[in-house]
């Protein structure tokens with residue numbers, strides 16, 4: 001949160017959300033979201049649920065998800081969460097793997113449309129308790 | 144839940160809703176005491192179980208409410224939380240106790256004070272361990288995404304949404320319990336402050352405080368108490384929201400559709416027989432899409448249902464006759480119980496100035512609860528009440 005109540009004698013707060021969900025390779029290659037496929041029933045989940053809610057399987061394999069999807073719907077938010085800068089934009093992105101992602105959208109308000117193509121990017125989604133940005137997955141208009 | 148024996152509502156109470164200086168416990172006590180007196184109950188030990196819905200006001204809220212009523216030490220008091228569904232869930236649990244024969248008289252209360260505690264100018268948020276909340280998810284955003292998709296698929300306009308606020312506040316014109324009453328124009332609603340496009344300020348339920356209470360009992364006890372207009376509980380259903388991470392139609396609402404289906408089956412009442420309905424109109428778009436989810440009209444006909452005036456006086460079903468959350472505001476733990484209290488008063492014909500005519504015989508209520516990623520809502524609670532005399 002932006003109100004800089006720095007908690008002393010504490011571990012530094014998170015600046016990356018979340019290594020189990022997002023891979024942002026250090027070599028500059030494209031980031032990707034991590035899906036998890038249940039080894040018992042084959043269900044693909046994002047985010048990872050454990051156990052698998054369909055079959056209670058406990059073993060999963062990581063599957064990189066598509067970087068492009070369709071923007072199902074979105075909202076330009078003018079009154080947001082405490083401590084978040086406004087406006088910001090959120091949306092549901094449907095990936096070809098039949099998975100829906102909720103994410104912030106990079107871009108200007110009043111510019112997005114339902115069913116347009118968007119692609120994965122990364123960037124700050126909010127400030128942490130130390131006043132530093134938390135980096136996570138976001139989507140932007142596809143090139 | 145199939146009711147194993149008949150259950151009747153014999154007492155209800157609600158406070159004035161608005162920005163209240165009294166804390167939740169004083170509000171809850173006021174509503175509870177009204178309901179107790181309405182039920183002609185003369186001693187605290189006659190109430191054999193009590194449930195209290197609250198979301199944000201802390202721990203042992205029920206015992207705090209009931210202490211001054213002399214019920215602590217006599218009545219088992221259980222506190223219930225499921226965000227906006229809490230108050231209705233408390234009533235459901237009271238009904239369940241009587242239905243199963245565990246008790247003869249039970250009660251459910253919902254109470255909440257937000258204004259003494261909340262940060263102004265911010266939006267309600269799911270818990271921060273929720274993946275959508277971390278990414279900026281707020282309830283207004285979730286509903287605005289529904290509205291945006293609804294506009295895209297159905298050609299609805301922001302003026303259509305605004306009609307819901309205009310209608311519900313008109314219903315509340317002479318309701319002394321409501322916070323916002325009377326005339327508001329479509330232009331005023333549309334031009335009020337933008338919260339999350341296309342939801343403007345007056346399309347969102349206000350932050351308010353209040354309480355509702357409901358006393359239920361067995362058929363035998365109706366006679367003993369000497370109640371002339373008992374309202375029969377035809378059905379009471381609580382569900383949890385199905386989890387899914389795939390694409391789904393958010394111009395519908397899976398949990399409401401499922402709960403409605405169960406309620407119609409349990410009560411033996413059909414959608415065309417419902418005279419009045421209080422639903423979770425926390426945002427205008429919600430009421431609009433629930434017309435279809437609750438089968439008041441067919442899929443794709445909700446907008447026509449609204450535009451044709453089917454959800455107001457003289458229409459097929461008067462939706463939000465007390466004014467709904469758009470007129471009362473939405474103290475989240477309180478609303479579900481207050482809806483039931485308001486419906487009971489309508490069935491008894493006690494709503495001078497805002498009474499639906501002809502006096503309704505069948506009343507339905509609906510509250511969802513909670514933002515939880517991967518679900519439309521974490522919970523849903525619905526009740527069907529019928530004239531029982």
Ligand SMILES: [Zn+2]
Pocket residue numbers: 038039040041042043052053054055056057
């Ligand atoms: Zn599985």
